[in-house]
Amino acid sequence: MAGHSKWKNIMHRKGRQDAIKAKIFTKISKEIFVAVRNGGPDPNVNFKLKLAIQKAKKNNMPSDNIERTIKKALGETDSNYEEITYEGYGPGGVAVMVQCLTDNRNRTAAEVRHAFNKNGGSLGETGSVTWMFERKGVLIIDKKKTDLDEDSIMMMALEAGAEDLKVEEDDYEIYTTPEQFENVKTSLEQQGLEFEEAEITMIPQNTIALTGENAKAMIKLIDALEDLDDVQSVQTNADIDDSEFEE
Structure with missing residues (x-):
């Protein structure tokens, strides 16, 4: 792909946001459920849960849905993924x-x-x-939501421990090793950067x-x-x- 964010935009390009909102909530709920089952209910010590909750809020998932999923994962249930x-x-x-x-x-x-x-x-x-793929951390910044230029973001990312920065038409894409992902994300957030997407995923070589x-x-x-x-x-x-x- 020309950029990691391209496939993320397919549904938005086709105007399908409303039609798929319920599906998005279902997928995120599963992520929250599994994260709680594997690492507990505290997002301060469970990074996967923290990421899942951030994704839920980014997609306007109601707080009640998040809390209900966490409680379900903590309770006695036959559900397992x-x-x-x-x-x-x-x-x-x-x-x-x-x-x-x-x-x-x-x-x-x-x-x-x-x-x-x-x-x-x-x-x-x-x-x-x-x-054919490498496992990488990816942090995506919307160009419209930052006043910083490419050089400034590059310097901040590298100093935080990132591997690379790719500039796309609408986004800056910061790449990290899986091991450094949490540290880089936290460091850059503390410096005021906000991310449209933040995940560890497979990137084609x-x-x-x-x-x-x-x-x-x-x-x-x-x-x-x-x-x-x-x-x-x-x-x-x-x-x-x-x-x-x-x-």
Whole structure:
């Protein structure tokens, strides 16, 4: 991709915010639930929970929903989710990684496989595309929401321990190692920076350009996967020009 934030903007470009709000809340609730189960209810000592709560607030999820999910995770419940990553190939042979949280592995596998098959892709074996990605921390700053220039943000990020800064049309993207992510994020927040996105995710080492029918089919595949309740995120090494999204 030309930038990590490109796929994040697909649904916004298509004006689907209202239609997917309920799905977003469901996905975030799962993240909160799993974070509490694994690390406890205090976001001050449970960084994954802190990130999930920040994501919930960024998406205008009501505080009552957040508290209800935390209480549910702390209570006696049969609900439990496991993290599963599916790997496969999209149109044009691009790599796709799909992160899921599910309480029914068979259902999720069938739904993910169907999305791939219906949209010109194919599900692969475990490890088939992982080697094409690197696990990185990503912090995204909206250019419209900061008065700082590229050089200032670069200096602040590097001094905080970040690895790199990429400048996109609308965003600054700060990259860290997974180990330094929490320290870099905290340091930059203390200096007044606010992030549109903050997560540890898989970043492609190289990209493959898609155009025409392959590009359109790939966008449909990503949409289909993102629409699945059990899918938390999708990463790909496809590079699609903005003009393809507009079409």
